[in-house]
Amino acid sequence: MAPKTNLQLIQECDNFPYYEDDSEFYERHMSNYHTFKVNGCNAVLGYIPNSIVEKFHWIENDWKVDSTARTVTLMAAPDAEPAVRNEIMTRLIAEAVRRETFEVLKGWRNEMYPIYAPGGKFLMEIERCASPLFGIITYGVHMTGYVEDEKEGMKLWVARRSKTKQTYPNMLDNTAAGGMSTGEHPYACAIREAAEEASIPAAVFEERARPVGVLTYFYVRDARAGGETGLLQPEIEYVYDIKLDASHTVKPCDSEVEDFRLWTVDEVRQSLKEGEWKPNCAVVILDFLIRHGILTPENEPDYLEIMARIHRRLPFPTVKFLK
Known part of the structure; x- marks a missing residue:
């Protein structure tokens, strides 16, 4: 194997496409994802691969999945407390664990990762091993x-x-x-x-x-x-x-x-x-x-x-x- 350059090492980690490199490719690539949102917060909080969206058994009334706009929205009340959103997310992840839907959930850590709104406002949290399913920071x-x-x-x-x-x-x-x-x-x-x-x-x-x-x-x-x-x-x-x-x-x-x-x-x-x-x-x-x-x-x-x-x-x- 040829020695890796320093730039190749960086590219191995920072490997999501850049819009500036090829805007047409980027737009096509983004069609592979749904954006993750929370009702009452206008910001996009993460990207979920379409294949993951299709495997989840979304709980009616708690979630809105719009396949045309490619959005997944957690539908708590706009002014809901974080605990309410947490409860909705917890039930969704627990159902996925029960059904053995995702391999990544077998690495359960009992650690909670935060999700923030613009300005750093705490919105909710999610089990660590589930966070990549939603593509959050x-x-x-x-x-x-x-x-x-x-x-x-x-x-x-x-x-x-x-x-x-x-x-x-x-x-x-x-x-x-x-x-x-x-x-x-x-x-x-x-x-x-x-x-x-x-x-x-x-x-x-x-x-x-x-x-x-x-x-x-x-x-x-x-x-x-x-x-x-x-x-x-x-x-x-x-x-x-x-x-x-x-x-x-x-x-x-x-x-x-x-x-x-x-x-x-x-x-x-x-x-x-x-x-x-x-x-x-x-x-x-x-x-x-x-x-x-x-x-x-x-x-x-x-x-x-x-x-x-x-x-x-x-x-x-x-x-x-x-x-």
């Missing part, structure tokens, strides 16, 4: 632990995902990462994930970690993600760097991580070329290399395209994490 955190070695320079703590993990088994991963549940803010989520996945105590994180930006992309799931292929996963990832002492050993704290290895930048870059990384984790690492002056406009021919693709403007409402 999901939020997460990713962090890269690194040390400055006197002899070998910068070295990164790289995780190997468990061989038995349902999604992307045995692929390489960031030092710690995870999805943000309803009501969670990025920093609190990052502290939790650092402790749960990499045994980094909260005190160490608070002293040594720093927020370094946010990445956005629009991912079309393949077989490695588990469940149905072609589901949409637009994501927003809050990114942190953690500079650790050479004496601090990062180690697994749960069953999701097989092991950690402390790799030089050259070793990390070689593993990227070999396609060993989970797609969105490769994006986080490339962003790290850019921010630390390792990938530059002078040595990366696709620098501008990469920068644009990892900060994609998504077509759905987003939230403001203000306290």
